[in-house]
Amino acid sequence: MCTIDKLNDRKTKIAFEKRVLGATQHLHTFVKHRLYIAESTGIIPKKLYASNGIIDEAIVKYYEEGYNIDSDVKTIKLKLFKNVVSHLNTLFKKEAFHKTTVSTTSILEEELDDLEESFTVDADLDFVMTEDLNDISYKQNNHHKHLFVYDDKNNSVLNAFEIEEQHLNRSKQILGNLYSWIPLNVSNIIDLLVFGKLSFEEIAIVKNIEVKRVEFIFNEVKDKFKEHID
DSSP states (O other): OOHHHHHHHHHHHHHHHHHHHHHTTTHHHHHHHHHHHHHHTTSSOTTSOOHHHHHHHHHHHHHHTOOOTTOOHHHHHHHHHHHHHHHHHHHHHHHHHTOOSHHHHHHHHHHHHHHHHTBOSOTTOOOBOHHHHTTOOOOSOOTTOOOOOOOOTTOHHHHHTTOOGGGHHHHHHHHHHHHHHSOHHHHHHHHHHHTSOOOHHHHHHHHTSOHHHHHHHHHHHHHHHHHTTO
């Protein structure tokens, strides 16, 4: 390879690596929030996992599986999100099955039961059953739900739900209940939109489901949430 070819090849590689870096812009915010929700609802131990490690693994997997060095930022971004979502799903399942205390094991087993009942038969539990979304509730008398006070200083979720200012304080009080009650893969879609800054179309690609299903899930959760603050 001549010197010019080497320089061009190096420039191409550097340009690609910059696109990979640019594709992670909102990944950190998304992963941090997913870990926060998993910690707050008792799925994983607090402060055991960090977003950097999970994203690094997603990038490594991206390279290992083979890639097109001419891929644009959007293509890279969606692939990295897909890798991260898959990794988190596996991680949450693994943690749930390896809890040692009797009380926590019982809680997490029921949580997994809820997950499996909420989706059609699919290897990644990615398809949400319509009828289950109609049963979203905020009852606080079920012993296996971890209720927590949700900390959202920027009102990110509430803004996405178009909550009016006069309802913000009450909404914050029950937002933790929302994340405690909806299945993980439902809240995952909410977080991909709110914190991952993905469009409905992009989420559909990441989750491998139809766009109209993504829209339905988001609107259903938003409407159910609003019903409980009115």
